[in-house]
Amino acid sequence: MLIREATADDWPRIWPFWHRIVAAGETYTWDPYTTEEAARALWMAPAKKVYVAEDGTGAVVGSAFLTPNYGGPGALVANAGFMVDPGQGGRGIGRALAEHVLAQAKTHGYRSMVFNAVVETNPAVRLWTSLGFTVLGTVPEAFDHPRHGRVGLHIMYRAL
Numbered sequence: 001m002l003i004r005e006a007t008a009d010d011w012p013r014i015w016p017f018w019h020r021i022v023a024a025g026e027t028y029t030w031d032p033y034t035t036e037e038a039a040r041a042l043w044m045a046p047a048k049k050v051y052v053a054e055d056g057t058g059a060v061v062g063s064a065f066l067t068p069n070y071g072g073p074g075a076l077v078a079n080a081g082f083m084v085d086p087g088q089g090g091r092g093i094g095r096a097l098a099e100h101v102l103a104q105a106k107t108h109g110y111r112s113m114v115f116n117a118v119v120e121t122n123p124a125v126r127l128w129t130s131l132g133f134t135v136l137g138t139v140p141e142a143f144d145h146p147r148h149g150r151v152g153l154h155i156m157y158r159a160l
Contacts, residue, residue, distance in 0.1 A: 001053055001061075001092075001093065002053070002054045003051055003096060003097060003100045006044070006051055010050075010060055010063075010085045010148075011040055013052075014043065015039065017086065018043060018063070021086065022039070022045075022073060025145070026119065026146060026147070027119050028119075028122070038110065043063070048065040049065065049066040050065045050066075051063065051064045051066075051097065051100060053084075061080070061093055062084040062093040063082075064082045065080060065081050066078060066080050066101050067079050069116070072126065079115070079116065080101050080113060082094060082098060082101070082124070095131075098127060098128075098131055099131070100108055100117060102131065105160055106160045111159065112157060112158060112159045113133075114155065114157050118153065119154075120138060125154065125156075128156055132159075134156065134157055135154045137155050138153065139155070140152045
């Protein structure tokens with residue numbers, strides 16, 4: 001698997017799984033009806049470092065972004081987002097993207113990473129804890145999950 005910085009030309013290959021994941025309404029706090037134009041602005045914003053994971057055929061099977069979580073003197077704290085094509089799950093793509101982004105964050109001078117709203121029922125919580133993230137707190141009943149009803153949103157942290 002190749003992980004590289006994304007280019008503007010990658011967006012049409014990211015959008016199908018981005019849309020599928022967000023429209024499902026189970027793991028991201030973004031509006032399930034986000035338009036493609038708005039989604040591109042969210043994911044590919046100029047302030048973000050965006051990465052894609054390609055399989056051996058050159059297909060984009062996942063993407064991630066890295067950005068400061070805060071501004072000014074707090075800009076030493078990173079934030080990131082990750083999406084793996086749901087049809088490609090179980091192949092280690094999420095872990096590979098996470099390890100790559102964590103290494104990039106450290107290279108770019110970040111001292112820690114924070115996830116502000118991890119849906120507590122998201123299977124990725126296991127991945128994040130296995131990579132050294134801890135749950136700092138949970139906002140109870142903050143997310144209206146389509147299958148589980150109201151569930152909490154974790155705030156997760158890891159030093160780099």
